[in-house]
Amino acid sequence: MLTLSNGKNLDLAALHKYLEAKLRRVATHMADVIIRGGKIIDGSGNPWRWGDVAIQGGSIKAVGRVGEDAPTVINAEGLCVCPGFIDMHAHPDLTLFYKDVEDYKLRQGVTTEVGGNCGFTAAPLSPATADALKKSSAFITPPHGVDWNWRTFGQYLEAVEASRPSTNLAPLVGHGAVRIAVMGFERRGPTPQELDEMKALTQEAMEAGAFGLSTGLVYVPGAYSETGEIVALAEVASRYGGIYATHMRNEGDALLESLNEAIDIGRRAGLPVQISHHKATGERNHGRVAQSLDLISRAREEGVDVTVDQYPYAAGSTTLQAALPPWAQEGGVEEVTRRLRDAGTRGRIQREIQNDAGEIRMGGLLEEILITSLATEENRALAGLTIGEISDLRNRSPVDTVLDLLVEENCAVGMVVFSMDEEDVRAVMASPHTMIGTDGLYQVGNPHPRVYGSYPRILGRYVRQDGLISLEEAVRKMTSFPAQKLGLHDKGLLRPGADADIVVFDPDAVIDTGTFRDPNRYPVGIEHVLVNGRISVSEGRFTGVTAGAVLRNRA
Ligand SMILES: [Zn+2]
Numbered sequence: 001m002l003t004l005s006n007g008k009n010l011d012l013a014a015l016h017k018y019l020e021a022k023l024r025r026v027a028t029h030m031a032d033v034i035i036r037g038g039k040i041i042d043g044s045g046n047p048w049r050w051g052d053v054a055i056q057g058g059s060i061k062a063v064g065r066v067g068e069d070a071p072t073v074i075n076a077e078g079l080c081v082c083p084g085f086i087d088m089h090a091h092p093d094l095t096l097f098y099k100d101v102e103d104y105k106l107r108q109g110v111t112t113e114v115g116g117n118c119g120f121t122a123a124p125l126s127p128a129t130a131d132a133l134k135k136s137s138a139f140i141t142p143p144h145g146v147d148w149n150w151r152t153f154g155q156y157l158e159a160v161e162a163s164r165p166s167t168n169l170a171p172l173v174g175h176g177a178v179r180i181a182v183m184g185f186e187r188r189g190p191t192p193q194e195l196d197e198m199k200a201l202t203q204e205a206m207e208a209g210a211f212g213l214s215t216g217l218v219y220v221p222g223a224y225s226e227t228g229e230i231v232a233l234a235e236v237a238s239r240y241g242g243i244y245a246t247h248m249r250n251e252g253d254a255l256l257e258s259l260n261e262a263i264d265i266g267r268r269a270g271l272p273v274q275i276s277h278h279k280a281t282g283e284r285n286h287g288r289v290a291q292s293l294d295l296i297s298r299a300r301e302e303g304v305d306v307t308v309d310q311y312p313y314a315a316g317s318t319t320l321q322a323a324l325p326p327w328a329q330e331g332g333v334e335e336v337t338r339r340l341r342d343a344g345t346r347g348r349i350q351r352e353i354q355n356d357a358g359e360i361r362m363g364g365l366l367e368e369i370l371i372t373s374l375a376t377e378e379n380r381a382l383a384g385l386t387i388g389e390i391s392d393l394r395n396r397s398p399v400d401t402v403l404d405l406l407v408e409e410n411c412a413v414g415m416v417v418f419s420m421d422e423e424d425v426r427a428v429m430a431s432p433h434t435m436i437g438t439d440g441l442y443q444v445g446n447p448h449p450r451v452y453g454s455y456p457r458i459l460g461r462y463v464r465q466d467g468l469i470s471l472e473e474a475v476r477k478m479t480s481f482p483a484q485k486l487g488l489h490d491k492g493l494l495r496p497g498a499d500a501d502i503v504v505f506d507p508d509a510v511i512d513t514g515t516f517r518d519p520n521r522y523p524v525g526i527e528h529v530l531v532n533g534r535i536s537v538s539e540g541r542f543t544g545v546t547a548g549a550v551l552r553n554r555a
Contacts, residue, residue: 031056031070032533035504038076042494043083043479045472053081055500058533063494072535074528076504082475083492084111084501084531085455086482088309089245089276089437091115091140092169093122096548097159098142102166103542104442107522108455108512111501111531112168112491112551114437114482117276118247119176119216122148123156124201126181132332133180136220138375138412139319140441153201154208157550165548166536168501170486172214172245173205175233179221187224187330195232202236209552211486212242212271217249217258219322220329227261234269242553243485245274252282252419259292263299263306274485277316277439278308278428279420282365286421293431300433307485309437310428312457314420315516317372317441317448320413323402325352333411340407350399366398367391368418370516371405373443375412379405383445384517414443416516426468429458435481436474449519453512456523460511471507488551500533 031054040051040063052066087105090113096102105113115121120137125148134141134148150156153173160169182197183190190198202213213234216222234244244266248258259275266273275296280288299306321329321336328349329336339345353366367388374380382390382405391401405413428434436458440451450457455478462468469477483492490499503526510525522540529537534547 029056031061031066031068033072033074033530033535034066034068034070035074035076035081035502035528036066038079038081038504039507040494041080041082041472041475043475043492045476045480047472048080053494053502055502055530055533058500060494060496060498060500062496074504078506079504079527080471080507081494081502081504083479083494083498084503084529085109085436085478086111086170086486086488086492087113087438087440088274088435088482088485089114089117089311089439091117091120091439091441092165092167093120094137094141094146095442096165096169097163098145098442102546103537104452104522105167105438105440106529106531106536106542107526107540108453109503109505109526109529110167110438110455111503111529112170112488114170114172114211114486116172116174116210117214117245117439119174119214119219119222121153121156121172121174121177121214123150123153124177124181124205125151129180129184132184133177135333135410136180136185138410139373139414140443142442142444152208153205153210157208157552161550164546165550166546167531167548168551169548170211170488170551171209172212173202173210175213175215175225175230176219176222178202178205178233179225183221185221185330185332185335187221187327189226190229195229198229198233199236202233206237206240206242206553209550209554210237210242211553212245213237214245214247214276216247218247218251220326223249223326227265230265231268234265234271238269238271240553241487243272243274244269245276247276251279252285255280255285255288255292256295259295263295263304266304266306272305272307272485275306275308277437278310278434279316280424281316281419286424289424289427293427293433296433307433307435307481308428308431309435309482310425311437311439311450311454312425312429312462313448313450314422314425315416315418315448316420317414317416317439317450319411320369320371320402320406320415321411323353324349324406336411337407340403346403350403353399353402365417365419366402369402370416370446372414372416372447373445374405375409379408380445414441414445414447416448426462429462430468435477435485446517447519449512449514449516449521452514452519452521453523456510456525457512459505459507460525464507464510487553500530502528502530504528
């Protein structure tokens, strides 16, 4: 027995045995795992074919008819075998550290998550404003497991690596975090010197391996920035081969203007654009994705590489604080709650929300908002209730209930908002320019069911039941398409030499099972999931194996 510097004991005999077996396999080029007799859907969009997949040391060794044997054989008869799903729009930045819940992505077939979306990242941190950033992300911070013991983006990635995540992480750097590090939650443009500092932090993140820059222009502090500021930072990302991913300024009345801004940023900074969770919110905007998808096609014809991602539900989820007008969110959480306690300011906020001025444009939707998570013990039982129901319980108006909850919880409240139209969801899904992402914000309580079910829902509902898209096309949107966008050349395709991130699923059974009122449910039909050649899900169950890696952009 040998004691390592981290206090762990190493059993030398066991290690020796393990290495010997490993060496023997390497010497004989023997596979570790063979997945036998499945329908191969290789991720390219090409039609399925029968075949086996042999895996050795984290990579795919062969695809097709594999004669040899292996210590582990997975019988894939009647099942489909495809590359691991790449969650193009995820928020695993803090939950990766939270060991109790790490299988909710794996069990829907996700093997790689693109983190740092919507401008939210856990790094870089500056000593003066780190606390403000932590408080603003409290609605998605797990109750334990996050030490925040980093400062730079590179140090954050090292911390994720050390925590041995269950999925691979492909990080973006968030404009919000960069801006908070330099300017806090100030509602103004940066001085030339502040802009230089923001560029330097973006550069540092890109050099540490970020795959691009993300913005959340509906949130603060993103909402305080003008286009020129984003272009300046996107130019930095562009120099490193990065992409620009954006939760646009507005997905409702100003959907097309916002999309034009995103396309313009891509054009001016010379980098690919990814429109996050594409949708049209608010009843009067339903149907407008026809125009937005058309605009995207035209931008592509002109030579701007614009693509979108989507989660397959007609409801979104975010922080309840986003219901407030941006001016009311200046200065961070303490300032916000101070304003809500001041009768005069509160009255103004109330009027603006009711007149539809909240950034989420939810004036008419308040009562239906479903509360997903709360910070205090006293209120936790309210998770899973709507604002309408809580209003009845408390005998308060819906808008008062929203503002009361924000004060009581220091703004750490998550919500689901039913703002979309199912026909729009289907139109976006059918577009060849759409890839899939969960937008999964894990919350203890009553999270949006997309956290557990996005991929099985597409395969079960939209492919098998509705025939909206083919199985091969759905898998392409989940695998090679996001891999191509990010430049993950070893992922997203089942081919020799690629990373062995693999999903084996039952095409006749796969489906989501969670609902908005009962979301904490695993899907069915996702039988086996391998991450970097190791089996993390076997016969539908998490094996406890966490084999994710931090991926770094090396463009
Ligand atoms: Zn977003």
